[in-house]
Amino acid sequence: EAGVAQSPRYKIIEKRQSVAFWCNPISGHATLYWYQQILGQGPKLLIQFQNNGVVDDSQLPKDRFSAERLKGVDSTLKIQPAKLEDSAVYLCASSGQGDSPLHFGNGTRLTVT
Amino acid sequence: GENVEQHPSTLSVQEGDSAVIKCTYSDSASNYFPWYKQELGKGPQLIIDIRSNVGEKKDQRIAVTLNKTAKHFSLHITETQPEDSAVYFCAASTYGNNRLAFGKGNQVVVIP
Numbered sequence: 165e166a167g168v169a170q171s172p173r174y175k176i177i178e179k180r181q182s183v184a185f186w187c188n189p190i191s192g193h194a195t196l197y198w199y200q201q202i203l204g205q206g207p208k209l210l211i212q213f214q215n216n217g218v219v220d221d222s223q224l225p226k227d228r229f230s231a232e233r234l235k236g237v238d239s240t241l242k243i244q245p246a247k248l249e250d251s252a253v254y255l256c257a258s259s260g261q262g263d264s265p266l267h268f269g270n271g272t273r274l275t276v277t
Numbered sequence: 278g279e280n281v282e283q284h285p286s287t288l289s290v291q292e293g294d295s296a297v298i299k300c301t302y303s304d305s306a307s308n309y310f311p312w313y314k315q316e317l318g319k320g321p322q323l324i325i326d327i328r329s330n331v332g333e334k335k336d337q338r339i340a341v342t343l344n345k346t347a348k349h350f351s352l353h354i355t356e357t358q359p360e361d362s363a364v365y366f367c368a369a370s371t372y373g374n375n376r377l378a379f380g381k382g383n384q385v386v387v388i389p
Contacts, residue, residue, distance in 0.1 A: 168320070195375065206281075206366050206379030207321065220376060255320055259375055265311060266377060268320035 166190065168269035170256050176275045182244035185272045189237070189258030195219075196233055197266065198241050199255040207255055207268075213239065246276045279304040281369050283380035291388050296354040298383045300367035303348070307369040310343060310350045311377070315364045324365075325352070328372075357387045 169188040177183050189196050194215050199207035210229065212219040215236040224231070228247070233239040243250055253271040280303040290296045302310075308329035313321035327334045327341045327350065334341050338357075343350040354361055364384050368377040 204381070206368075206381050207377075208379070209376055212376060220374075257320075263309060263372060263375060265323050265326060266375065267323070268313075270318070270320045 168256055168258055168267055170254075170269035170272055172272055173270070174273050174275075176277065177246055179248055179276050180245040182242065183246055183274060184240050184242045185254050185256075185274075187239045187241070187256030187269060189239075189256070190260075190267055193258035193260050193264075193267075194236070195259045196239050197257040197259075198231055198239070199257065199268075201253040201255055201271070203252070210241070243274075246274075248276050250274060251276045279307055279369050279371075279378035281367060281378050281380040283367055283383050285383065286381070287384045287386070289386045289388060290357050292357060292359060294357055296352075296357055296361070296385055296387075298352045298365055298367070298385070299349060300351070300369075300380050301347075301349045302369045302378075304369070304371070305345075305348065306371050308372045309370045309375075310341070311368050312339075312341060312352045313366045313368065313379075315366060315382070321366055354385075357385075359387050359389050361385060362387045 196213045198210045201207045210224045211221040213233040231241045255271040257266040257268045311326035315321045338355045340353040364382045366382045368379045370377045
């Protein structure tokens with residue numbers, strides 16, 4: 165089966181600019197997650213979707229981050245305006261029914277200068 | 278929320294030896310414990326997982342043990358090979374919500 169697809173692979177922007185990341189989960193996976201992975205640390209959950217509804221966004225900095233999952237399939241994560249501390253790899257993951265394991269994409273590496 | 282800690286941060290082993298990585302967790306309600314392997318430039322890949330109703334699980338050269346009383350679990354890699362070199366992450370979540378809390382990762386280096 166095809167894995168989780170993410171684009172772009174790399175993005176370099178200046179602080180205060182905006183950026184968007186795209187994710188296409190594994191076909192049929194109802195649950196989609198966005199994680200932030202800062203260099204040298206483990207992934208941190210930003211937001212979890214079940215179909216097109218938000219299940220948990222308690223760790224999403226809502227003053228600058230937003231995410232949507234229209235039609236319950238692919239998803240976009242946006243940062244506006246970006247800060248230096250947003251430099252990280254943004255990972256998308258998806259899982260199937262119930263307690264199925266999470267499958268990760270290869271991420272988007274964001275550098276904010 | 279759940280807090281997961283990993284030790285040691287870096288582990289070097291000779292090819293053919295065993296590697297053991299330990300994790301502790303804080304939330305006694307956690308009952309799902311996966312291990313992920315991350316290679317440079319790639320996303321984390323699930324290598325093995327265990328649920329709280331099981332004390333040990335093995336898959337070829339990889340095994341995971343769980344001690345719920347002490348709230349720690351460990352990854353065991355036997356007969357290590359150069360391709361085992363990577364960063365390994367442990368994680369924990371509660372049955373039903375699938376929200377994984379990750380440790381900081383362990384860099385495993387297998388010396389040929």
